[in-house]
Structure formats: C-alpha cells, structure tokens
Amino acid sequence: MTGFLLGFWPYEAATPMHDPQNIRAQLKSWLLEHASAAPPETFTDQLPILEVGLLNSLDIVEFVLFIEDLRGEEVDTDAIEPEVFTNIDSLWEAFFAPLAA
Amino acid sequence: MQTESPPPSTPRHAKSASEVAVRLTKLSRERAWNVYTDIAWPEALSGERYCMAPELMSVWGTEYWDTLTEEQRLRLSLYECANFFSLTLQGERPLVAGLSDRLYSKRVTPEGTEYLHHFLDEENKHMVMFGMFLNRYVGKVYPEKKVALERTYAKGEEEVMFFCKALVVEELGDYYNIKMMNDARLEPIARELNDVHHRDESRHIAFGRLHLSELSAHWLEQWDDEVRTRVQTWLAQYLKASWADFYNPSMYRDAGLPDAFKLRTAVMAHPASALLRNTASAKLVRLFVDCGLLTEVPAL
Numbered sequence: 001m002t003g004f005l006l007g008f009w010p011y012e013a014a015t016p017m018h019d020p021q022n023i024r025a026q027l028k029s030w031l032l033e034h035a036s037a038a039p040p041e042t043f044t045d046q047l048p049i050l051e052v053g054l055l056n057s058l059d060i061v062e063f064v065l066f067i068e069d070l071r072g073e074e075v076d077t078d079a080i081e082p083e084v085f086t087n088i089d090s091l092w093e094a095f096f097a098p099l100a101a
Numbered sequence: 102m103q104t105e106s107p108p109p110s111t112p113r114h115a116k117s118a119s120e121v122a123v124r125l126t127k128l129s130r131e132r133a134w135n136v137y138t139d140i141a142w143p144e145a146l147s148g149e150r151y152c153m154a155p156e157l158m159s160v161w162g163t164e165y166w167d168t169l170t171e172e173q174r175l176r177l178s179l180y181e182c183a184n185f186f187s188l189t190l191q192g193e194r195p196l197v198a199g200l201s202d203r204l205y206s207k208r209v210t211p212e213g214t215e216y217l218h219h220f221l222d223e224e225n226k227h228m229v230m231f232g233m234f235l236n237r238y239v240g241k242v243y244p245e246k247k248v249a250l251e252r253t254y255a256k257g258e259e260e261v262m263f264f265c266k267a268l269v270v271e272e273l274g275d276y277y278n279i280k281m282m283n284d285a286r287l288e289p290i291a292r293e294l295n296d297v298h299h300r301d302e303s304r305h306i307a308f309g310r311l312h313l314s315e316l317s318a319h320w321l322e323q324w325d326d327e328v329r330t331r332v333q334t335w336l337a338q339y340l341k342a343s344w345a346d347f348y349n350p351s352m353y354r355d356a357g358l359p360d361a362f363k364l365r366t367a368v369m370a371h372p373a374s375a376l377l378r379n380t381a382s383a384k385l386v387r388l389f390v391d392c393g394l395l396t397e398v399p400a401l
Contacts (some may be wrong), residue, residue, distance in 0.1 A: 005165075005363045047229040050250065057250045058335070058342045064246045065350060074351065077246050085248070 023070060024088050030066050034059055047080050047090040055085060067095050116190065118311040122216035125304045129219035132300065140297070143290055146238050151175060152182035152291045154281050159348050162373025165364065175358070179239065180289055180352035185277060186231040187243035188346050189298070192270030193224045199263050200224065208260065223301040223388035234294060244353055246352060255328040264313045265394065266390040267335055268385060269343050271309060275302045276381040310388055317392040336389060337399040343399055344378050345369065 004099050037053030048056045055063060063085075064075050073096065084094035116243075145206075153342065158181050160166045171175070189230070200221040203209050209217060235242045281287055282296035321329060348369050353361035368374055378401040389395040 005360055005367050056338075057248070057252070058338045060248045060250075061246045061342060062345060064248070064360065065365075068350070075246070076249050077244070080248065082248055082250050085250075 019094065020092060026090060027067075027088055028044055030063065031055060034038060034062065047087055049087055050085055060085065067091070071094065071095060071099060075098075078093075103394045112210065114351075116311070118308060118315055119210045119212045121311055122210075122308060125308055126212075126216045127224065128304060129216070129301075134226070136229045140230065140233075140293060142237065143334050143342070144260055146179070146288050147291070149176065151178040151272075151284075151286050151289050153178040153185065154273060154284050156180075156288065157277055157280055157377070159175050159368050159374060160364075163368055163371045163374070165368065166293075173358070177356040178353070182198065183235055183239040183241075183355075184243055184347070184349045184352040185274075186235055186294070187271065188245075189227045190231040190235070190242060191245040192274075193201050193228050196267050196270065197221055197224050197228070199267075213312075218309065220305055223305070227301065228295065228299055231239050232289065241335070243349060245346075255324060257316070257323065258328060258332060261320055261332060261394070262335065264309060264316060264356070265389070267337065268309045268388070269340060271306050272385040273343065274298060275306060276384075277301065283319050294303045313388075313394075314392055317394050333394060333396055335399060336394050340382065340386070340399060341401055348374075357397060 024045060031049060031054045032039050032043070035054040036056075040047055040052060040054070047054075066078060068074050080094060085089050133244045151174075155161055155166075158166075158174075158178060160169070160177070166174075166350050200217050204217055204221075232242060248347070278295040278299035282292055282299055285290060287295075324332070348365045350361035353364050356362060383400055386395065386398050390398065
C-alpha cells in the first residue's frame with residue numbers, strides 16, 4: 001500500500017469469511033457511519049435496516065462496493081433481489097455464507 | 102412542455118420547451134447520423150495515447166498520480182474512459198425507457214413527442230456507439246451496482262426525478278465530452294466518440310433544462326413541504342451518488358493498481374477530486390438551485 005492510502009480507511013482489511021461476527025460487526029459499523037437516520041437504540045441482526053432508514057436506494061451502490069471489498073469479489077446486482085438488504089442476517093446469508101461454506 | 106399552462110413566473114419573452122422542441126427536431130433531422138457507418142473503428146487502440154484526458158482522471162492532482170509511471174497512467178486512462186463510457190451507457194438505458202414511455206402520453210405535447218422520437222433515437226445510437234467501443238477495446242461494459250427498491254411517489258415527483266436524472270447524466274458527461282473532443286493527446290477514436298456525443302447532447306440538454314424548469318415551477322408550487330424537502334434531499338444525494346460512480350474500484354483493479362477500494366476512498370476524499378466535481382457540476386447545480394430543486398449548493 002502506498003503512503004497516500006494510509007490512514008484513509010477506517011475499516012479492517014479483508015476479513016476471513018469464517019468469522020461471521022466480525023463481518024456482521026463491520027456491516028453494522030458501515031451502516032451507522034453512513035446512515036442519515038438516527039442510530040437505533042439496539043442494532044440487532046434482525047433490525048429492518050431499510051425500514052428504519054439506515055439504508056436507502058442511493059446508499060446501496062456504496063454499500064455494495066463495501067460488501068465487495070469484504071468479500072474479496074464482485075457482486076452481480078442483477079442476480080440479487082432487494083430483499084437481501086432486509087437486515088444483517090439476510091446480508092450475511094446472501095453475500096457471505098456461500099463463501100464461508 | 103406540460104399540457105398545463107406555463108407557470109406565472111415564466112418571462113413572456115422566454116420560449117417554452119414545446120417551442121424549442123420544434124427547432125430541435127429540425128436540427129436533429131438535419132444532423133442525423135448513422136452509428137454503423139459514420140464512425141471509422143480502428144482494429145485496435147495504439148496504446149500510446151490517452152483515452153481519458155489526464156486532468157479528468159480520478160487520481161489527477163493527488164499524490165498517487167505522481168507515483169504512477171507513464172505506462173500505468175496510459176493503462177489507467179483506458180479503464181477510466183471505459184468506466185466513463187459505461188456510466189453514460191448505463192445512464193442512457195433508463196433514459197431511453199422513460200422517453201419511450203412518454204411518447205404520445207399526456208405528459209408531453211405533440212411537439213414534445215416529435216422531438217422525443219429524435220432524443221430517443223440519438224440516445225439509442227449513443228448506447229450502440231459506447232457499447233461498440235467497450236466491447237472492442239476493453240472486452241466488457243462495467244455493470245452498474247444499483248438495486249431498485251420499491252417506493253411510492255407524490256403526483257409529479259417521479260416526473261421531476263426522471264428529468265433530474267437525465268440532466269445529471271447528460272450534463273456531467275457533456276463536461277467531459279467538451280474537454281476531450283479536441284484533445285490531441287487522446288486516441289482519435291476516443292476523441293471522436295466524445296465529439297459525436299456532445300453534438301447530440303447539446304440539444305438534449307437545451308431541451309432538458311427548459312422542460313425541467315417548467316416541471317419544477319409547476320410541481321414545487323403544488324407539493325407540500327414534506328414532498329418538496331424529500332425531492333430536494335434526494336437530488337443532493339443523487340448528485341453525490343452519481344459522482345461516486347466515477348471512482349469505480351473495478352477500473353483500478355483492471356488497470357493493475359493494488360488496494361482498489363482503499364484507493365477509491367482516498368481519491369474521493371482528496372481536495373483535487375472535490376475541485377473537479379464542483380467545477381464540473383457548477384452549471385448544473387446552478388440550474389437546480391435556480392429551479393428551487395436544491396436549496397443550496399451541495400457538498401460534492
């Protein structure tokens with residue numbers, strides 16, 4: 001990594017797919033940092049992130065790019081349904097569980 | 102171009118979008134071109150020239166630019182160009198669908214429909230043209246990462262949003278086209294595509310600006326504060342999101358640059374890239390502010 005890139009990115013480097021808790025924590029961290037809505041009192045893995053405004057349609061592109069970085073491979077958005085963005089559980093199932101298997 | 106009367110704020114001497122559409126239809130017919138025969142496609146790119154002007158490349162003005170060799174810069178310029186052409190193509194897809202949906206509808210006047218036929222035809226040709234460049238020289242079109250979420254709209258909201266989106270893709274693209282269409286440092290085919298695109302887009306933009314001004318004057322008056330604020334907030338976010346697409350990690354990966362996602366984040370945060378975004382958006386943002394679709398100049 002060049003010096004130019006140091007210090008710009010607050011998240012950890014690519015996380016092994018066998019560590020679901022770390023992945024889930026990073027997803028939550030991203031959502032809390034980027035959301036325009038007020039943070040929830042409790043952020044469970046079942047919290048409906050679209051309904052509570054933690055994610056909107058314009059955030060999704062950024063969020064998908066972040067997920068790609070965590071996964072280490074690209075996401076084909078034509079192949080996914082909007083329901084995968086329901087909560088942390090559905091995100092894990094759609095994007096990470098297949099790679100961890 | 103709406104069927105309703107122009108808003109009272111429209112100056113008496115100003116031409117309506119319908120009146121301008123008649124002139125633009127005439128110009129489109131006089132300047133009609135054939136996407137399959139009017140462009141001379143080289144077998145391959147020389148590899149010795151830029152495809153994107155260095156000053157328009159995402160890393161220009163950052164310390165990272167200085168670390169790249171000339172060979173790396175040339176290679177990155179191909180993928181930055183590919184991303185730019187892909188973004189334009191991907192933006193034109195819903196535009197074509199939306200224009201087609203408006204033909205002969207009550208949302209446009211007969212003069213408007215007449216012009217939309219040309220608008221649509223030209224946008225379709227642009228997609229063919231960019232698709233040919235991308236498939237020939239890059240081997241792919243960068244996919245968009247958007248996911249459509251269902252939502253409801255107030256009356257007129259989707260219409261205003263559609264023409265805002267159209268202007269964003271056209272005006273930002275046109276800023277790049279104008280800068281590159283006469284740039285001798287560029288591969289001739291890249292220069293030519295920017296030139297061809299600009300010639301049609303100048304008419305689309307002229308129409309889009311007038312039409313959006315009329316639409317916003319009409320609807321902003323009718324919406325309550327909640328809808329008005331929602332549209333204004335959305336537009337500021339949409340502009341920002343549209344700019345983010347110019348920093349596609351895939352183009353850095355394809356150019357062989359390491360840490361693509363971190364590079365994207367760092368470049369987007371750099372003052373040099375913010376300056377480019379603000380400069381390139383200035384005219385468009387002024388229009389949105391003048392129309393009342395933005396309450397202030399957003400941080401891009």
